[in-house]
Amino acid sequence: MARILVVEDVEETRESLQTTLQSLGHITHAAHDGLDAEDYLEGGQYDLVITDIMMPFRNGFDVIRMAKAKHDKSKFLAISGGGPLISASFSTSLAQIKGHRSLKKPFTRQQFIGAVNDLLLEPA
Numbered sequence: 001m002a003r004i005l006v007v008e009d010v011e012e013t014r015e016s017l018q019t020t021l022q023s024l025g026h027i028t029h030a031a032h033d034g035l036d037a038e039d040y041l042e043g044g045q046y047d048l049v050i051t052d053i054m055m056p057f058r059n060g061f062d063v064i065r066m067a068k069a070k071h072d073k074s075k076f077l078a079i080s081g082g083g084p085l086i087s088a089s090f091s092t093s094l095a096q097i098k099g100h101r102s103l104k105k106p107f108t109r110q111q112f113i114g115a116v117n118d119l120l121l122e123p124a
Helices: 011-022 032-044 062-072 088-093 111-121
Strands: 003-007 027-029 049-054 075-080 101-106
Touching: 003 062, 003 075, 011 027, 011 101, 027 032, 027 049, 032 049, 032 062, 049 111, 062 075, 062 101, 075 111, 101 111
Parallel strands: 003 027, 003 049, 049 075, 075 101
Antiparallel strands: none
């Protein structure tokens, strides 16, 4: 069981991801944007931060940067469907470093669960 923060500005997606994670036994918190995520990150350590890349106010890169500064052991799953200024493949490829994974939207439930499990099993 892991503590996981889900940061996603689309309510239906956020709720779906959170429901999937809870069905696997994880403790989850959900933020609707990067500003909201900052409050959660101030409140404690997360084993995994799942963040959309393209969001209003603060984007997913900002969320990852904030989380790394506060909790260096956190792992990250970046998700993106792209946006007007950045393609999904570019934005997700930026997160391809140790302790990070990425998924391009749309992705399947199985792809999501696989990425989460891989990250949580990966040594810190």
